[in-house]
Amino acid sequence: xxxxxxxxxxxxxxxxxxxxxxxxxxxxxxxxxxxxxxxxxxxxxxxxxxxxxxxxxxxxxxxxxxxxxxxxxxxxxxxxxxxxxxxxxxxxxxxxxxxxxxxxxxxxxxxxxxxxxxxxxxxxxxxxxxxxxxxxxxxxxxxxxxxxxxxxxxxxxxxxxxxxxxxxxxxxxxxxxxxxxxxxxxxxxxxxxxxxxxxxxxxxxxxxxxxxxxxxxxxxxxxxxxxxxxxxxxxxxxxxxxxxxxxxxxxxxxxxxxxxxxxxxxxxxxxxxxxxxxxxxxxxxxxxxxxxxxxxxxxxxxxxxxxxxxxxxxxxxxxxxxxxxxxxxxxxxxxxxxxxxxxxxxxxxxxxxxxxxxxxxxxxxxxxxxxxxxxxxxx
Amino acid sequence: xxxxxxxxxxxxxxxxxxxxxxxxxxxxxxxxxxxxxxxxxxxxxxxxxxxxxxxxxxxxxxxxxxxxxxxxxxxxxxxxxxxxxxxxxxxxxxxxxxxxxxxxxxxxxxxxxxxxxxxxxxxxxxxxxxxxxxxxxxxxxxxxxxxxxxxxxxxxxxxxxxxxxxxxxxxxxxxxxxxxxxxxxxxxxxxxxxxxxxxxxxxxxxxxxxxxxxxxxxxxxxxxxxxxxxxxxxxxxxxxxxxxxxxxxxxxxxxxxxxxxxxxxxxxxxxxxxxxxxxxxxxxxxxxxxxxxxxxxxxxxxxxxxxxxxxxxxxxxxxxxxxxxxxxxxxxxxxxxxxxxxxxxxxxxxxxxxxxxxxxxxxxxxxxxxxxxxxxxxxxxxxxxxxxxxxxxxxxxxxxxxxxxxxxxxxxxxxxxxxxxxxxxxxxx
Numbered sequence: 001x002x003x004x005x006x007x008x009x010x011x012x013x014x015x016x017x018x019x020x021x022x023x024x025x026x027x028x029x030x031x032x033x034x035x036x037x038x039x040x041x042x043x044x045x046x047x048x049x050x051x052x053x054x055x056x057x058x059x060x061x062x063x064x065x066x067x068x069x070x071x072x073x074x075x076x077x078x079x080x081x082x083x084x085x086x087x088x089x090x091x092x093x094x095x096x097x098x099x100x101x102x103x104x105x106x107x108x109x110x111x112x113x114x115x116x117x118x119x120x121x122x123x124x125x126x127x128x129x130x131x132x133x134x135x136x137x138x139x140x141x142x143x144x145x146x147x148x149x150x151x152x153x154x155x156x157x158x159x160x161x162x163x164x165x166x167x168x169x170x171x172x173x174x175x176x177x178x179x180x181x182x183x184x185x186x187x188x189x190x191x192x193x194x195x196x197x198x199x200x201x202x203x204x205x206x207x208x209x210x211x212x213x214x215x216x217x218x219x220x221x222x223x224x225x226x227x228x229x230x231x232x233x234x235x236x237x238x239x240x241x242x243x244x245x246x247x248x249x250x251x252x253x254x255x256x257x258x259x260x261x262x263x264x265x266x267x268x269x270x271x272x273x274x275x276x277x278x279x280x281x282x283x284x285x286x287x288x289x290x291x292x293x294x295x296x297x298x299x300x301x302x303x304x305x306x307x308x309x310x311x312x313x314x315x316x317x318x319x320x321x322x323x324x325x326x327x328x329x330x331x332x333x334x335x336x337x338x339x340x341x342x343x344x345x346x347x348x349x350x351x352x353x354x355x356x357x358x359x360x361x362x363x364x365x366x367x368x369x370x371x372x373x374x375x376x377x378x379x
Numbered sequence: 380x381x382x383x384x385x386x387x388x389x390x391x392x393x394x395x396x397x398x399x400x401x402x403x404x405x406x407x408x409x410x411x412x413x414x415x416x417x418x419x420x421x422x423x424x425x426x427x428x429x430x431x432x433x434x435x436x437x438x439x440x441x442x443x444x445x446x447x448x449x450x451x452x453x454x455x456x457x458x459x460x461x462x463x464x465x466x467x468x469x470x471x472x473x474x475x476x477x478x479x480x481x482x483x484x485x486x487x488x489x490x491x492x493x494x495x496x497x498x499x500x501x502x503x504x505x506x507x508x509x510x511x512x513x514x515x516x517x518x519x520x521x522x523x524x525x526x527x528x529x530x531x532x533x534x535x536x537x538x539x540x541x542x543x544x545x546x547x548x549x550x551x552x553x554x555x556x557x558x559x560x561x562x563x564x565x566x567x568x569x570x571x572x573x574x575x576x577x578x579x580x581x582x583x584x585x586x587x588x589x590x591x592x593x594x595x596x597x598x599x600x601x602x603x604x605x606x607x608x609x610x611x612x613x614x615x616x617x618x619x620x621x622x623x624x625x626x627x628x629x630x631x632x633x634x635x636x637x638x639x640x641x642x643x644x645x646x647x648x649x650x651x652x653x654x655x656x657x658x659x660x661x662x663x664x665x666x667x668x669x670x671x672x673x674x675x676x677x678x679x680x681x682x683x684x685x686x687x688x689x690x691x692x693x694x695x696x697x698x699x700x701x702x703x704x705x706x707x708x709x710x711x712x713x714x715x716x717x718x719x720x721x722x723x724x725x726x727x728x729x730x731x732x733x734x735x736x737x738x739x740x741x742x743x744x745x746x747x748x749x750x751x752x753x754x755x756x757x758x759x760x761x762x763x764x765x766x767x768x769x770x771x772x773x774x775x776x777x778x779x780x781x782x783x784x785x786x787x788x789x790x791x792x793x794x795x796x797x798x799x800x801x802x803x804x805x806x807x808x
Contacts, residue, residue, distance in 0.1 A: 156707055157724045180754045181710065254755050288749045307747075329750055355759055376750035377763060 001037050001072025004094040005057065007085065007107065009064040013044055013055045014082060016213050016237055020053040021046040021078045027123065032075040033082075034122045035095070039071055045125065046078065051206050052125050052240040053213070065092065072097055073119030081105075084112050125240055126229045132196055134168065136188075138218040138234065144175050144186050145211045147369065150337040152204030153179035163201035165248040168192065176251050177204065182334045183251060183357075183372040184341065198225050201248050206241035213237055255372060256359060259350035261293055261323035263300060264363055267347055269317050271339040277304040278332035280312050287333060288376050293326045293351075304332075319346075328354045329376045338371040387630045388568050394543065395634060398518050400506045401548035402525065403557065404483060405536040407502035408440035411479050412469050414534040421536060426451055426466045439471055476501060479533060486528050490521055497637050505545055507637045522563050538562035546633030549585050550575060571631040576604040586628060594618075595625075603629050650688065652676045653739025654795060659698040660735045663727070665793030666695075670726055671719040672789055672796045673740040679773055681713035681742060688713065688742030691721045695730065696737030705729045710754075711746055714762075715769050718742065 017033065025031050025048060034045040041058035057064045074097045085093065088107035096104045101116035145164075153161035158180070167174040173188045214221065214234055222233040225243075232239040277289045281304045290303040300316040328351060338360055339347075346363040360371040388394065404410065408427040410420035418425070423442040436457040445451045449464045460466055480501050487504050488496055495507035508521050515521045522539040529537050539562065540552025547566040554574065555564035566574055578584060579602050581592040598617065600606050607629035614622030627633070652673050660666045670693060681688060692706025705725050712718065722740050751766055753759050775784045782797065789796040 154708060155710070157709075157721065178755060180756050181752055183755060249756060251755075287746070331752065355753060355763075357753075357755060372755070374753040374755055376752050377759075378750040 001074060001097040002069040002095070003037050003042060004065075004067045004069075004092055005042065006063065006065040007088055007091050007093045009057065009061070010093065011085060013057055013236075014085060017044040017046040017053045017055050018078060018082055019046070019209050019212065020048055020051045022048040023079060025049070029075060029117060029121050030123070031078060032117055032122070033078040034073070034075050034119055036073045036119065037068060037071045039068065042066060042068070045122070047123065047125070047240075049123075050203065050242050051209060054125060054238040054240075056236050058236075074101060074103055075117040075119050075122050076103060076114055081114065084114070125238075126226070126231075128224050128226050128229060128231045128240075132194055132224065133233075134173070134190060134192065134196060134223040135220050136173075136190065136223060138214050138221050139216075140188065141221050142211050142214050144188065145207045147186050147341045148175045148177040148184045149204045149207050149211075150341055151177040151179055151182050151184035151371075155179070160201060160244055160246045160248060162205075163203045163244040163248075164207055165201050165251070166198060168196055168198040170195075176248075178249075178251060178254075178372075181331070181374050182338070183254060183370075184338070185251070185255070185370050185372075187368040199248075200225055200230065201244040201246070202230055202241055203244055206239075210234075210239050210241070213239065254357070255370060256350070256352055256357065259323065259352055259359075261295070261321075261326045261351040262348060263293060263321045264319040264346055264348050266317070266345075267339045267342045268344050270347075271336060273302055273314050273316055274332050274335050274339065276314060277302050277312055278336065280304045280306040280309055281332055287331050288329050288378065289332045289335075290327070290329045290378075292328075293321060295321045295323055295325065323351075326351050326354065328358070329378045330373055331376060334373045338373060341371065342369075387627060387632060388571065391568065394568060394632060395636075396543050397507055397636075398509045398512070399542055399545055399548040399637075400508055400518070400522060400525075401499075401540040401542075401545070401552045402487065402504050402506065402522075403538050403540075403552055404480075404502040404529075405538055405557075405562070406440055406442050406446070407479075407535070408471060408476055409442040409445070410535050411476055412472075413442060415475070420534065424464075424466050426455075426460065426468055427471050428457060428468045429471060441466075479535070482533055483529055483535060483537075486532060487525065489528075490515055490525060495637050505548070505637060518565065519563060523561070526562065536562065539564075541565040542631075543567060544631075544633040545635050545637075546585055546628055547575075547631050550578075550631075553583070553585075554578065566631070568631055571607075575629070575631050576602070576607060578603045581606070584628065587625070591618075591621075591625070648745055649741050649743035650677050650680050650684075650686075650745065651739060651741030652680075653694065653737065654799075656736050656738060657795065657798075660738075660793060662793075663730070664791070666730065666735055666738070667723050667726060668788050668791055668793030669738050669795055670722045670740060672786075672794060673738060674718040674722045675715045675786065676796075677740050677742050678713055678715040678718045678769070679776070681745075682769060682773055685748050686713065686745045687711040687748045688718075689744040689746065690742065691718055691725070692741045692743070693722050693725045693729075694737070694739040694741065695726070695735050697731075698734040698736040702737065703729055706741070706743075708744075710752060711744075711748075712752075713748060713769075714765055715772075716765055 021033060030047055030049060036043040041056050043054060043056045045054045057066055059066050084105055089110050090108035093105060093107040097116060101118060103114045103116040105112040148164045152164060161179055165176045171189055171192050173190045176185045210232055218235050224231040228243050230241050230243055281287050281289055292301045298321060300318045300321060301313055302316055303313045305311040342362060347360050348363050349358060349360050351358040354375060355377055357372050357374045362369055409425045412425050412427060413420040413423035421443050424445055425442045426438050426445055427440040429437045429439050438451055438453060438455040441451040445466055451460060484498050484504055487506055491506050491508050491511050497505040499505055511521060515524060518541050522541060526537050529535055538552060538556045540548045540556045542548035542551050551564040551566035556562055581587050581595055582589060584603055600609055606625060611623060611626045614626050618625065689709060689711040690706055691709055692704060694702065694704040696702040707725060709721050753762060772784055785796060788794060
């Protein structure tokens with residue numbers, strides 16, 4: 001096996017693939033990077049058994065200046081190999097595999113010999129039927145991920161909640177995540193010509209990693225789902241993730257539809273107010289802020305109190321406060337995460353009581369995006 | 380290992396020069412029992428025995444006479460005590476000892492200020508008397524005054540180790556002062572070669588337990604002398620900062636300081652309880668029962684302090700040796716049921732099925748409790764009721780005793796709570 005390539009292009013792809021490679025792995029070969037050279041291109045593979053990333057550089061990519069002399073496969077220790085490639089002196093590098101998986105990496109006057117491993121020992125990536133796929137706009141997918149992963153649980157005792165629940169039916173995709181204290185749900189109209197139906201849970205960590213390899217120049221991402229794997233194809237990159245097994249709780253019934261008090265805010269202004277209030281709640285390790293809404297007096301006030309440090313109160317800027325008077329407490333971190341996920345827009349917040357979850361939706365589009373936060377009961 | 384030529388004691392101006400007393404109550408439990416019976420503590424033949432009813436019961440303390448004459452000491456088993464020794468076996472009364480300890484420390488406090496007074500254990504305290512000389516005289520005069528006063532007011536004989544730092548004071552106490560009247564000893568830096576280096580067993584050194592001793596043995600270090608003549612850089616490589624500390628301790632140098640005592644932050648403080656089980660626990664349900672009991676204890680303590688924990692962990696010791704510990708994040712809580720669920724989950728995840736003999740539960744990442752975070756899947760009403768129920772159980776137990784109201788699983792085979800209700804610090808109150 002032998003090829004030479006532009007180092008800058010190679011590093012870019014290598015960085016993407018290395019996201020999947022852990023420094024420690026239960027299967028030792030997974031700390032390695034697999035390099036497969038065919039007649040037409042070089043494919044890099046990395047995996048940590050949960051996620052696998054495969055990226056191909058083809059000869060048709062001019063910037064890569066890929067010159068293939070002899071096809072073949074090898075597995076190299078990912079961390080060392082990465083360090084070496086990043087420090088080589090010239091832009092062009094050549095990689096040669098000789099007897100006994102001895103690998104030589106040369107660039108300019110520098111030459112490294114590295115002990116490789118037999119690529120036949122590397123696990124096979126799952127085979128996924130290419131026919132059935134959904135195509136999503138890359139920027140929208142990235143947005144859905146950032147809007148939902150904030151609400152996934154980081155607690156291992158209920159593993160199912162560490163994922164995002166994806167439901168596909170007719171022309172709609174629904175993404176829901178909840179850590180049982182807050183919930184985020186996003187709906188999306190999709191083009192589902194094949195009439196596909198899916199009900200799967202994708203680990204939140206996988207989606208966070210996926211989001212990092214979706215670059216701005218990418219237009220579309222293809223989504224293919226099997227029984228226990230999902231494959232995202234983003235340009236030259238294939239991103240595999242295992243799915244979480246089990247039944248996701250029924251979240252539909254959790255979303256309240258009536259309200260006794262409603263109010264509208266500009267997200268940026270409210271976010272700044274909540275951030276100020278949480279300065280004190282964070283410092284005293286009792287992460288609670290209190291919100292009092294008085295429709296008759298047309299007043300909305302946020303309070304936070306730290307027994308040692310002092311307290312803060314701030315009159316909020318708002319629109320359209322209607323309904324009953326309300327006095328509610330909640331974790332400001334949940335509110336901050338939720339507000340950030342909306343971006344700079346106006347939102348409508350609806351409450352039913354001080355002990356029931358309240359909802360946040362964009363004023364412009366109440367249907368497709370909703371955040372739910374459960375309050376804190378104070379004594 | 381290279382021979383180290385440097386002498387850390389050469390520059391004596393950089394060495395800590397305080398006046399530290401380390402005071403120990405002679406055979407504290409046994410003395411307290413003797414005094415209650417109107418017997419001279421030094422001449423009494425008393426052994427305080429944990430779990431008197433079982434032959435495997437441990438001697439917790441023996442009076443000086445019993446120690447010297449029969450070699451009975453802490454950890455001797457009941458069956459090793461011969462009838463002809465004519466020892467009086469008494470059960471421990473922990474509450475009495477705690478009370479006596481407070482009384483004695485109250486006397487200590489008259490000889491220095493609060494910052495320079497540090498109760499180290501139930502029968503040992505450190506005093507820094509550097510600033511007390513104009514009031515009370517030289518070190519040995521202060522020591523004598525304390526000894527006289529404690530004896531007069533409480534009947535307890537105290538022994539005093541003195542030194543320029545905490546380590547030397549403690550070593551003077553353990554290796555010289557305790558040996559005989561007048562129950563005093565002073566160790567200075569100049570005594571290091573003649574006294575400190577005569578300690579042959581590394582485990583007799585303060586701060587070296589059997590694990591460190593074992594690791595040091597593997598490096599060819601068998602005595603305090605060896606340790607003092609090891610290469611400090613080598614020790615640092617092997618043990619990190621502890622390596623340097625071990626080395627300096629071997630030279631009698633200890634930089635710890637009572638004024639700059641380590642004060643734990645609220646959020647780094649933890650709440651934990653653990654037990655040595657009375658028998659091997661074999662079944663999952665027995666193990667989970669006892670863990671849940673411990674979790675309930677910890678939860679009660681959290682609630683009493685109006686705090687909640689966001690990390691819960693367990694530590695398990697196997698009967699055949701070996702142990703494991705594991706922890707996880709949880710939503711901040713102090714509810715008994717939630718902590719019990721968490722410990723049961725952790726145990727089921729990590730237990731290898733072998734019999735266990737030690738069980739502990741620890742809660743950390745402590746925060747103040749201002750409210751109860753409601754959840755989407757749990758019935759809000761039930762959650763609130765649970766919190767109220769926990770508080771009511773706490774109140775009833777506080778007022779009428781633990782046995783007045785307890786969870787029924789404590790009656791199953793694994794439960795130890797019922798038997799332990801009368802214990803303080805694991806022994807009878």
